[in-house]
Amino acid sequence: MITIENLTKIYNTPGGKIRAIDNLTLHVEKGQTFGVIGLSGAGKSSLVRCINMLEKPTAGKIFVDGQEITALRGPQLRAARRKIGMIFQHFNLLSSRTAFGNVAFPLEIAGVPKEKIKAKVTQLLEVVGLADKAHAYPAQLSGGQQQRVGIARALANDPKVLLCDEPTSALDPHTTRSILTLLKDINRSLGLTILLITHEMRVITEICDMVAVIEDGRIIEQGPVVEVFMHPRAATTRNFVSTVMNVEVPEAVQRRLATREDGERTQLLRLKFLGEAATRPAISSVVRECGVAINILAGNIDCLQDTPFGVLIVELIGDPPERRRALARLAATGLSIEVIEDV
Amino acid sequence: MFENLGPLWPQICKATWETVYMTLVSVLFATVIGLPMGVILVLTDRGHILESRLVNTVLGWFVNIGRSFPFIILMVAIIPFTRLVVGTFIGTTGAIPPLVVAAAPFVARMVETSLKEVDWGVIEAALSVGASAWQVVYKVLLPEALPGLVLGTTITTINVLGYTAMAGVVGGGGLGDLAVRYGFQRYMPDVMVVTVIILIVMVQVLQSLGDWLARKVNRR
Ligand SMILES: Nc1ncnc2c1ncn2[C@@H]1O[C@H](COP(=O)(O)OP(=O)(O)OP(=O)(O)O)[C@@H](O)[C@H]1O
Numbered sequence A: 001m002i003t004i005e006n007l008t009k010i011y012n013t014p015g016g017k018i019r020a021i022d023n024l025t026l027h028v029e030k031g032q033t034f035g036v037i038g039l040s041g042a043g044k045s046s047l048v049r050c051i052n053m054l055e056k057p058t059a060g061k062i063f064v065d066g067q068e069i070t071a072l073r074g075p076q077l078r079a080a081r082r083k084i085g086m087i088f089q090h091f092n093l094l095s096s097r098t099a100f101g102n103v104a105f106p107l108e109i110a111g112v113p114k115e116k117i118k119a120k121v122t123q124l125l126e127v128v129g130l131a132d133k134a135h136a137y138p139a140q141l142s143g144g145q146q147q148r149v150g151i152a153r154a155l156a157n158d159p160k161v162l163l164c165d166e167p168t169s170a171l172d173p174h175t176t177r178s179i180l181t182l183l184k185d186i187n188r189s190l191g192l193t194i195l196l197i198t199h200e201m202r203v204i205t206e207i208c209d210m211v212a213v214i215e216d217g218r219i220i221e222q223g224p225v226v227e228v229f230m231h232p233r234a235a236t237t238r239n240f241v242s243t244v245m246n247v248e249v250p251e252a253v254q255r256r257l258a259t260r261e262d263g264e265r266t267q268l269l270r271l272k273f274l275g276e277a278a279t280r281p282a283i284s285s286v287v288r289e290c291g292v293a294i295n296i297l298a299g300n301i302d303c304l305q306d307t308p309f310g311v312l313i314v315e316l317i318g319d320p321p322e323r324r325r326a327l328a329r330l331a332a333t334g335l336s337i338e339v340i341e342d343v
Numbered sequence B: 001m002f003e004n005l006g007p008l009w010p011q012i013c014k015a016t017w018e019t020v021y022m023t024l025v026s027v028l029f030a031t032v033i034g035l036p037m038g039v040i041l042v043l044t045d046r047g048h049i050l051e052s053r054l055v056n057t058v059l060g061w062f063v064n065i066g067r068s069f070p071f072i073i074l075m076v077a078i079i080p081f082t083r084l085v086v087g088t089f090i091g092t093t094g095a096i097p098p099l100v101v102a103a104a105p106f107v108a109r110m111v112e113t114s115l116k117e118v119d120w121g122v123i124e125a126a127l128s129v130g131a132s133a134w135q136v137v138y139k140v141l142l143p144e145a146l147p148g149l150v151l152g153t154t155i156t157t158i159n160v161l162g163y164t165a166m167a168g169v170v171g172g173g174g175l176g177d178l179a180v181r182y183g184f185q186r187y188m189p190d191v192m193v194v195t196v197i198i199l200i201v202m203v204q205v206l207q208s209l210g211d212w213l214a215r216k217v218n219r220r
């Protein structure tokens, strides 16, 4: 649905040229919720803004729904933009218009007749749960409500693609969740393709199917969220994963382990489990069958959308042969095991 | 002390009307000319939707030259132009072209300042749904900047009101002219006092009206 080929964006500033996007290639399938995550200045905003040509690419091609956006000018570009919805970090609503007026705006721009506008806007405000706020001005709405108006506005011309530039970064965690849920609902019910950029891993795990990690204008890692989450390779990706899954050995445990004497008989493991494995009583059966003891030191269990996902730090206690047997048994249950060497 | 007011009352009324007439008509035409100039100054600015170095610079210079002329000199300097436009360079009508020429650049800068206050994000939101430059102007920039434009127009009107006092030089009449001719030259302090009071009241009323209207249209 979105294909980006060798995109480069260079800003000419008085201080010199800034290469915000560097030969970036990316593909988003129809119906996907694709997340792009990166640190501040990585080039995330530049990337989404190139997709609807709010920013003119320096080089490269962008296709949306088979149409080469980067080749369009004037009226053709404006027509194409109607099929690409966009929501913003700071909502960007017209303060002089009510919620109704804001949602009506894109329809007026497209020259839709008045009666049709009224019906469409009423329906959209219902979809985003703001039917009762139709006549409120943005200044009278909370951040979450303003973003709902922004979403309704973005959907007004029945776009095929929704671009989201940090849609929840100005919202509190509770409101963030409700906005993300709304986006996911829209993605499912309308089959809308969503490209979302964020600097929060939480947002990715909550609604995205696919994720790309962007650094210095390049994609350093990408894949299904579950895959990238389970096996992050790049250091930046690991850092992002650890922001939602803090799986370090607690300091108190580290101190205790450093001062104990039978260190020879214990091993520290980091176990990651996904989906099925999480529900299986893997650990207890290993303890029963292999003659070892397992001490859970730290852990975190969460959901990647509908899939349970967890990380445990455990202490495996036993003689070396039993421990080896236990490790093999654990691996066989589908757990991902990492032996932590230096405690 | 107010012995002159009785006989001069019709003249005072006439002068008041002339002032109101000159001010409103001039502001109207100055807005008709200055508003598009202000809009063009904004749109052709660096990084804006119709960026054009050439247009922006030339128009900017033009506006600055207009604004740097002292009104009294401008009035005399453009007499040929005034004659061409309204057929005469004296009288109340003859005072209007110089007032318009003096006020239009002021309006242009005022409009420019107000429109630049509009959040760039809102403009981008409009562009992202396919708005044209013209739609951005009349559906986004002008409505969003309306409170600022109302206040700016209030200031413009009060300024023009001040300029009309000088219009007496070309026989434009008005309160300022009356004050000079009777109050000053014939030494009638009561006429002077009354014209000043009428001007003060006008300014107060204009400012309050402007403030009220700006508040009314402000949705922030
Ligand atoms: N209009 C601009 N002019 C000049 N440089 C720019 C412009 N926009 C972005 N940049 C630069 O390009 C780089 C990437 O910026 P971008 O806004 O795309 O990053 P980002 O990942 O969205 O960051 P953030 O999370 O802070 O929003 C930065 O170095 C930034 O300073």
Ligand SMILES: [Mg+2]
Pocket (backbone or CB within 6 Å): A044, A045, A046, A166
């Ligand atoms: Mg950004």
